Amino acid sequence: MKDVLLILGASGQIGNELTQSLRKIYGNERVIASDIREGNADMMNSGPFELINATDKNQILQIVQKYKVTQVYLLAAMLSATAEQHPQKAWNLNINSLLAVLDLAKEKHIKQIYWPSSIAVFGPTTPKQNTPQKSVMEPSTVYGISKLAGEFWCNYYHDKYGVDVRSLRYPGIISWKSKPGGGTTDYAVDIYFSALEESKYTCFLSENTRLPMMYMDDAVNATIQLMQTASHKIKERTAYNLSAISFTPKEIALEIKKHIPEFEILYKPDFRQKIADSWPQSISDSKAREDWNWQHQFDLSSMTKDILTNLKEQRSTLKL
Structure with missing residues (x-):
């Protein structure tokens, strides 16, 4: 049986691009996009779309049965x-949506679940450099608390009920499409939108705040690769x-200045x-690279070049 x-x-930042990538792989009719609001024109016109409240288990079940869904990618989150x-x-959306989908898998309505976690599961007591797979996890935000709880719900349903649920701790995800x-x-x-539109940007973080990041293309590829792994x-x-x-x-500002020399950044x-x-x-x-051969493709330089090239093309197209 085909998945x-x-x-x-699907209308969120990651959901939008992941949906389009999955439709290219599996075919438009076999990837059902859904959200609590309608998506953009590309999503709405390229395949099936359903309005769904992700915390409503019965509503999800109706769509699962309607299309004979085998895999659920739960990206709805605050x-x-x-x-x-x-x-x-935030707690209600982030946790109740997960429990609804986990229960559907436990009841054998679906075979496989993808649910994203985040580096927000780590906290002030976590080692800052090269944070290992297993480390101190004392999140200080509601988002981080919900993701940490969600991770252990996933593990529990896998251990107790054999649910095939998979997850990635995303770093910051960067995209030019949304x-x-x-x-x-x-x-x-x-910062990229502001650099092109105004040649300046006021940043809400201080200049030396280092954070783990990833280009959207890599995030989408990692997600699909994880789900396709045995x-x-x-x-x-x-x-x-x-x-x-x-x-x-x-550092990102200096990279942008290589392409837009007049660019200025302020910090507030x-x-x-x-x-x-x-x-x-x-x-x-290292665990992801060891277990399922994960490898990223983009560094700061190649990502910046790709984003600015695409945004310039997008702007010139809109002006035609």
Whole structure:
């Protein structure tokens, strides 16, 4: 039987690009996009779309049965900075959506689940450099607490019920195709748009705040590769550390200036600085590389060149 995939939270930053990549692999009709709001034109026109509340188990089950879904990618979540402003709402979305999908797998309605975790599971007491797969995890944000709890729910359902659930601890994800969605690492997305539109950017983190980051192309490839790996090779059922590059706002600004010499950056740290300071500066993802041969493709230089090239093309197209 051919797999049919349901993406919950397909209109988000990662969901949007992951959906399109999965449709190229599995075919448009076998990848069902869904969200609590409609997606962009490309998503809506390229394949099936359903309006779904990701915390409503019965609503999800109806769609699973309608399309004979075998895999669920649960991407619906409230991110770090937004979650700090709406803690109970964030907990409800981030945890209840996961439990709904885990129960559907436990009841044999679906075969496989993907659920993203985050470097937010780490906290101020975690080793900052080359943070290992297993380390001190004392998150200081609602988002981090929900992701840490979610990791152990995944592990529990795998151990107790044999649920095939897989997860990655994403670093900051950078994309040129969609605007930021309320995360602490979002400056690294915003900065490229501002550089082209205004030749300046005011950063909400201080200049030397180093954080683990990843280009969207690498994040999507890692997700698909993890889900296509044979089950017996998946050794971590909480979540795998995932890494590519680490840099500071100052370093990304210098890279942008190579392409836009007049670019200027200012620094006005806000409440997100405290969140960023609680996270690691670099991540060791040796387990992912060992267990399923993960390898990233983009560094800061190649990512910056690719983003600015695509954004310039996009702008010139819109002007035609």
